[in-house]
Amino acid sequence: xxxxxxxxxxxxxxxxxxxxxxxxxxxxxxxxxxxxxxxxxxxxxxxxxxxxxxxxxxxxxxxxxxxxxxxxxxxxxxxxxxxxxxxxxxxxxxxxxxxxxxxxxxxxxxxxxxxxxxxxxxxxxxxxxxxxxxxxxxxxxxxxxxxxxxxxxxxxxxxxxxxxxxxxxxxxxxxxxxxxxxxxxxxxxxxxxxxxxxxxxxxxx
Numbered sequence: 001x002x003x004x005x006x007x008x009x010x011x012x013x014x015x016x017x018x019x020x021x022x023x024x025x026x027x028x029x030x031x032x033x034x035x036x037x038x039x040x041x042x043x044x045x046x047x048x049x050x051x052x053x054x055x056x057x058x059x060x061x062x063x064x065x066x067x068x069x070x071x072x073x074x075x076x077x078x079x080x081x082x083x084x085x086x087x088x089x090x091x092x093x094x095x096x097x098x099x100x101x102x103x104x105x106x107x108x109x110x111x112x113x114x115x116x117x118x119x120x121x122x123x124x125x126x127x128x129x130x131x132x133x134x135x136x137x138x139x140x141x142x143x144x145x146x147x148x149x150x151x152x153x154x155x156x157x158x159x160x161x162x163x164x165x166x167x168x169x170x171x172x173x174x175x176x177x178x179x180x181x182x183x184x185x186x187x188x189x190x191x192x193x194x195x196x197x198x199x200x201x202x203x204x205x
Contacts, residue, residue, distance in 0.1 A: 008046050010036040015047075015057045020099045024054050024107055055114070058107060062115075065104050066122050068093050069157075073129040079138055080201065082131060083156065084193050090160045091189045095182065101161040126153060144200050152200070159192045 014036035018027045029050050033040040047053040068089045077085060094100065108115030126132065126149075135152060138144040163170065163185055171181055 007038060007042060010038065011043055011046055011053070012057065012060075015053050016061065019054060019057050019107070020061075020103045023103075024050075024110065027054075029053070058104075058111075058114075059118070061100055062104050062108075062118050064097070065100055070122070070125055070129070073126065073131040075130070079131075079134040079144070080197065082134070083196060083200075086156055087160060087189055087193055087196075090157070091185060094161065094164045095185065098164050098167060100164075102165045105165065123150075126150070143203055145202060147200070156192070156196065159195075160189070163188060 011032065015027075015032045018032050018035055021027075022031075027050070029043050030040050032050075032053070033043045036043070043053070047056070069086060072082060072086050072089055075082060075085070108119075131153075132149045135144065135147075135149045139146050167181065170176075174180075174184070176184060
């Protein structure tokens, strides 16, 4: 049993690596098997087809991208602290998984029905989160600007994830190496916090 699970995990990890590097169209089950260090027959035995393996890898990648966000949204933190933690957690996670946003978005557009179905589920989870309740309550009390919570969340996410999705372009334009780019992202993280706090909150901290 342990050997079967170990082999399955090897295939999944190899598939994630290959799919993220080459996308669905550029990946082959033969290459995935080679990266996993097993024969192609075992890959086909566990996952039957490239389609099934991709669906599994993509679904897990999509969940990974949103899991931390949803957890923070439903935490007991005050709204200001929650926004800060959302930005911190997203940046920290993406520094460890820099290819994830690009993979989820670009490959999602190629499989619209599945992608938008998962997005709809995340939208519903967001609308039912404690974060939305806090934003609405803060607006009613005159503490924050009147902004749609979805627009606020999109502003947070886009300001963080853009610098990971556009990394090849930004790195080339700015001529930054990996260490410099990491430092740049961490500086940008603080700027996003300051910008949002100043715009959103109508009362000083």
